[in-house]
């Protein structure tokens with residue numbers, strides 16, 4: 001238990017804010033989350049959500065944070081209310097000679113090259129991986145319950161100026177995702193639009209992805225009662241209106257790698273905006289009790305615990321430097 005107990009307000013109640021809140025409560029701090037929207041109305045609620053460091057930078061840090069999160073999520077496998085399971089995921093590659101950077105994020109015994117007979121027609125290479133899969137509504141509820149059980153408080157409110165929250169000795173953690181663009185006037189933060197489909201299938205479908213196709217990838221991710229078909233990754237596209245022609249293209253690309261999809265039943269289409277940055281922003285503001293934790297791109301779930309840990313360390317380090325000063 002931390003003897004230097006702080007009063008901390010977190011802005012944002014997506015996966016980043018909730019995970020950071022739980023982690024800081026575990027350190028013994030007093031934590032309140034202030035947010036405009038709570039689950040199920042955040043971007044986090046739209047995520048697929050499979051563990052994978054997709055569209056997140058800087059790579060060295062993303063590796064460290066996603067590795068840490070992998071282990072944390074694995075640790076939740078025996079907690080049924082968390083909604084975390086492991087899935088065998090086949091990731092297809094267009095260039096067999098290339099070893100992708102993210103292969104180092106997995107434990108060695110959880111990743112291997114796919115054999116030829118595991119690959120769909122037309123593909124020469126891929127990786128078969130064991131990765132955590134998150135049932136989002138259940139997991140968001142689990143994080144919320146953890147937060148409340150540990151003594152966290154919630155306030156619904158739009159924050160227009162972080163400095164206004166710096167009352168007395170309070171610390172503020174900015175976990176506002178794409179909202180930070182306006183809140184802290186950050187032009188480096190941009191949306192990567194993701195359109196996905198939900199479908200039902202009587203036949204079991206594999207967890208598979210081909211992300212080599214540019215802005216429109218093909219991936220299938222199982223959820224408890226349906227499958228997610230993805231999806232787009234359009235930089236600087238801010239519309240959340242689904243486009244029918246894009247849905248058709250996503251379905252066609254997915255069916256090309258998993259023909260059983262032709263018998264699936266369409267449920268709906270969802271569009272979300274990933275909060276992306278060339279470099280995820282996780283830092284303390286100089287001379288202020290403000291820490292930023294936003295810009296997780298397509299990997300908010302996959303790096304969540306690693307980033308929360310980094311925030312907890314920044315808070316602890318700030319205390320030490322204050323004592324030393």
Ligand SMILES: Cc1cc2nc3c(=O)[nH]c(=O)nc-3n(C[C@H](O)[C@H](O)[C@H](O)COP(=O)(O)OP(=O)(O)OC[C@H]3O[C@@H](n4cnc5c(N)ncnc54)[C@H](O)[C@@H]3O)c2cc1C
Pocket residue numbers: 011012013014015016017034035036037038042043044045046047048049050051052157158159160175176177178179180183193194195196231271272273274275294295296297298299300301302303
């Ligand atoms: C289609 C799609 C698929 C995805 N799939 C995956 C996946 O498989 N795996 C994965 O790891 N990630 C995935 N992601 C990415 C993931 O969803 C995001 O990285 C993650 O949700 C970001 O979480 P966050 O908590 O930072 O932001 P958000 O979930 O957007 O939460 C931001 C919070 O801040 C609040 N807020 C914002 N501005 C203000 C303000 N001014 N005042 C008060 N509150 C404010 C909001 O109301 C909200 O509570 C996917 C995303 C999309 C769109």
